[in-house]
Amino acid sequence: MKPRDRLRIAMQKSGRLTEPALDLLNRCGLTFRQSRDKLFCFGEGEPVDLLLVRDDDIPGLIAQGVCDLGIVGRNVLSEYQYTAGQGGPELAEWRPLGFGRCRLSIAVPQEMAYDEAAQLQGRRIATSYPGLLGQWLRERGLDAGVVTLAGSVEIAPRLGTADAICDLVQSGGTLVANQLREVEVLLESEAVLAGPQSLPTDERGDMIDLLLKRLDGVIQVRESRLLLLQPSRHALDAVIRLLPGGPQPTLLPVAGQPDQLMLQALCAGEVSWRQLEEIKKAGAREMFVLPVEKMLA
Ligand code: PRP
Numbered sequence: 004m005k006p007r008d009r010l011r012i013a014m015q016k017s018g019r020l021t022e023p024a025l026d027l028l029n030r031c032g033l034t035f036r037q038s039r040d041k042l043f044c045f046g047e048g049e050p051v052d053l054l055l056v057r058d059d060d061i062p063g064l065i066a067q068g069v070c071d072l073g074i075v076g077r078n079v080l081s082e083y084q085y086t087a088g089q090g091g092p093e094l095a096e097w098r099p100l101g102f103g104r105c106r107l108s109i110a111v112p113q114e115m116a117y118d119e120a121a122q123l124q125g126r127r128i129a130t131s132y133p134g135l136l137g138q139w140l141r142e143r144g145l146d147a148g149v150v151t152l153a154g155s156v157e158i159a160p161r162l163g164t165a166d167a168i169c170d171l172v173q174s175g176g177t178l179v180a181n182q183l184r185e186v187e188v189l190l191e192s193e194a195v196l197a198g199p200q201s202l203p204t205d206e207r208g209d210m211i212d213l214l215l216k217r218l219d220g221v222i223q224v225r226e227s228r229l230l231l232l233q234p235s236r237h238a239l240d241a242v243i244r245l246l247p248g249g250p251q252p253t254l255l256p257v258a259g260q261p262d263q264l265m266l267q268a269l270c271a272g273e274v275s276w277r278q279l280e281e282i283k284k285a286g287a288r289e290m291f292v293l294p295v296e297k298m299l300a
């Protein structure tokens with residue numbers, strides 16, 4: 004394959020990960036021109052293009068070098084390593100991205116008795132994840148029939164083609180609707196940035212490096228809040244003790260009010276009304292909680 008000078012990122016064409024993945028890339032300063040076939044989107048600012056594909060194809064595209072990076076569920080990435088990817092290059096999970104959270108679980112019909120994994124011995128389990136399920140069963144020395152289905156796994160028990168299923172669970176709505184009960188969690192999943200084990204040594208490696216730094220900033224600020232408030236000097240210690248975690252706050256004098264200070268603190272998560280009320284009671288006023296838009300450490 005001839006070397007490319009532009010970076011190529013693969014992501015799901017249409018599905019649960021599409022919107023949040025695009026939003027994340029936009030926040031990293033990457034914008035794309037939507038092409039007519041919507042398979043290939045040309046990157047406008049930076050030399051980074053997008054390939055919109057079926058999520059199951061993403062690990063293979065990275066392994067073949069067609070794409071440099073991919074945004075894909077950990078479930079798809081792990082399954083690939085156990086099945087199609089065997090013997091090929093190892094892929095790495097570069098960053099967890101904090102969205103698309105779900106779990107790969109085994110579920111059984113409501114009425115089936117279940118206390119321990121041994122009860123799956125000799126049963127048939129329908130799944131789209133034969134690699135991960137097979138590995139899980141092997142680790143427990145269990146011999147069960149793995150029925151591989153491409154989709155609609157949840158109806159297999161009702162159709163009589165399986166006794167249990169192994170599928171993704173997000174809200175749990177699909178299980179309830181099909182009178183199934185979650186009994187084992189095989190994998191906690193979320194969207195991840197996937198790539199080869201080591202960075203390419205050309206300009207694409209530098210570009211990936213830059214992208215990772217921006218991504219870290221974006222992920223960090225996504226949950227960050229800037230807290231501004233005015234504590235009175237004598238209440239300062241009490242107020243600081245109540246601040247939600249984060250680096251040391253910054254203190255500034257307030258013109259014309261020698262007893263007041265201006266305090267600025269970066270908080271790692273949401274600041275609740277309850278927390279604000281406590282801080283106010285301790286001796287602060289003029290309180291603001293602001294979202295953080297960009298951060299570069
Ligand atoms: C997944 C999974 C379940 C459903 C679980 O399917 O296969 O069917 O989501 O989500 P819930 O717990 O919120 O109900 P998805 O909608 O991604 O489509 P697919 O099965 O065609 O991959």
Ligand code: ZN
Binds near residue numbers: 155156
């Ligand atoms: Zn489904």
